[in-house]
Amino acid sequence: MFTLLKTEGRARRGRYITPHGTIETPVFMNVGTQAAIKGGLDAFDLKAIGCQVELSNTYHLHLLPGDEVIRTLGGLHQFMQWDGPILTDSGGFQVFSLASLRQIKEEGVTFASHLDGRRIFMGPEESMRIQSNLGSDIAMAFDECVENPAPYDYVKASCQRTYRWLVRCQKALAECNQRDEAPNKGQVLWGINQGGTFPDLRKNHMEQIAELDLPGYAVGGLAVGEPAEVMYEILEEVVPVMPQNKPRYLMGVGTPSNIIEAVWRGIDFFDCVLPARNARHGHLYTKNGRINLNNAKYQTDDTPVDEACGCSVCQRYSRAYLRHLLKAEEVLGLRLCVLHNLWFYNHLMADIRQALDQGRFAAFREEWSARLDLRI
């Protein structure tokens, strides 16, 4: 259940209640695809960096260790020892980004596993069943994430199929929730808007899926290669068509700058691999821009990554030490860098919420956009 606490222009400060706790929005969800944050963080680390929602992936957990295994072990919360809210991505994106030899039909998608090449079929019912077995709090719809650019007619037909899949997802999840063995019977389904970069397709599809009265809606298929300005324009078209009283999730976005701009345009939920991936590559966020620890100039730099940061890494370690760990390929280097970047993201969101609470988000955005021009 979503409660709108305050608005400033289109920007919203909200609260969403799940079976595993309350989420203060706008929020960044921390991506733990395979029931782990890459870089060596566990659920307790997530608590320490201020994570509210953990995000795992249907496709990956279905392949390994298998969703039935996780259900038998009590569901994903029990399995990974995270007692807060979990959102599971449907696997739709991975089927299109990762798997090969895929065949799309009305029933669903047949594809070859990226792990061992075995043939797997996934459609709306399969995705819902898997997510039910995982027992996440929010299950995402099984959709087709169309590559960009794509022809208008293809995107249009794809949107229609994604809509039919959504209707099937809704029915399938309701049935899954009836099962005695379902680890989380309060699981809900969020729909996903598609339509590429075509405003009319985006709006039509959004209006169509809004009628299903789902408890949440996402905008998918953005940040897939188009310029940020195009993404913002699409948001300006689509967000006004999204239900006011439901959470809005911009999938896979983005940079700190993207997030602030999307909050400004009315988005509540985000997730992105960027902070963790950048961390693994030595690109760390600071309030004055992004730094690349691989740069030789940090070899003897004994200052913390960000003087203004309150994370445990910045309290203890120097840039020179982190750089050494990365160069020496010590796993500790990955862990510490990921801890810092995710702390940065989660606390950026806390700052955004505070600015909204105090009615000064417009000023906050101005202040940050000046800094974030520094390519962060």
Added chain:
RNA sequence: GUGGGUGUAGCUCAGAUGGUUAGAGUACCAGGUUGUGGCCCUGGGGGUCGAGGGUUCGAAUCCCUUCAUCCACC
């Protein structure tokens, strides 16, 4: 001591028969990365071709000397 092999980028090596400004991989330096394959992509700097001499219009390449190193045999 004798015979043989090898010396080309920080490292591992390509560079028939001599022919523009000597290449690759890796490392290094620097960009990129948006519902995660610790992946990958894109640029860049860097070499007295062990040293000295000779042959030649022209030598990493052929000849001589020398140094280093490895192997085998006294």
